[in-house]
Amino acid sequence: GLKRREANVLVVGLDNSGKSTILNYLKRKEDQVEEIVPTVGYTVERLSGIERNRSGITLTAFDMSGQGRYRNLWEHYYDSVEGIIFVVDSTDALRLVVARDELEMLLKHQQVVLENKNINNSNNGNNQMNGEKNDLDDNDVDGDGESNKNNDDHESSKNPNESINNGNNNDIRQSLSKPDIPILFFANKMDLKEALSTVKICQTLGLHQLPHKQWHVQSSNALTGDGVQEGIDWLLVQLA
Ligand code: GTP
Secondary structure, three states, X not given: OOOOOEEEXXXXXXXXXXXXXXXXXXXXXXXXXXXXXXXXXXXXXXEOOOOOOOOOOEEEEEEOOOOOOHHHHHHHHOOOEEEXXXXXXXXXXXXXXXXXXXXXXXXXXXXXXXXXXXXXXHHOOOOOOOOOOOOOOOOOOOOXXXXXXXXXXXXXXXXXXXXXXXXXXXXXXXXXOOOOOOXXXXXXXXXXXXXXXXXXXXXXXXXXXXXXXXEEEXXXXXXXXXXHHHHHHHHHHHHO
């Protein structure tokens, strides 16, 4: 069978999109542990032993209760967050644009934090204070200790020069130690007749311009759970 392990997954989305309903669907009542982290003000929910989670992987979801806290969030959790669940209300056409902005901000802040972390790591154990280039292997950008010299062509062909903000993202991303975490989008409330199609949602969110390679849109009805497990299954495959 599949190995059981923990996976920290960030659950985000605008208010009223259905985050709590999805989390409630996934968790077993007796396993509910809810904890408010006062310094940052969002809810941490540990979903362990999820009944409907066939793979047995434990998801810990950070359900943000407010917006505009991404910087803070990543600074606290950049090491542990392995995936993102981004919930959108498929019937809220007007606010899909707002959701897009939030997504952009979330990823931008993650990049900044990872970039800073990378700079700090480069300075660790290196006492040169005069800005001289240190001895780190510049070709080892993925943290596996192996030089990536021979992978350059392969890597760049997988990484088309696309970005949300500007043309520099690729440079930044290639210097990150943890560049690409999977993002699962729940196009939620698909049961309502005014719900937009997943294609339309992809377009409005601009997902094809995402520098991220690993994303997936799953339509869902959080009230009945339709589509929820399918989405989680995709995420679990990415996390395995
Ligand atoms: P905040 O706590 O405000 O951030 O919202 P949230 O994202 O946690 O949304 P919540 O789960 O509270 O759902 C908002 C409302 O939408 C509730 O009334 C839910 O019952 C309803 N809802 C959630 N998912 C669905 C769905 O798939 N279909 C329908 N029809 N209603 C849904």
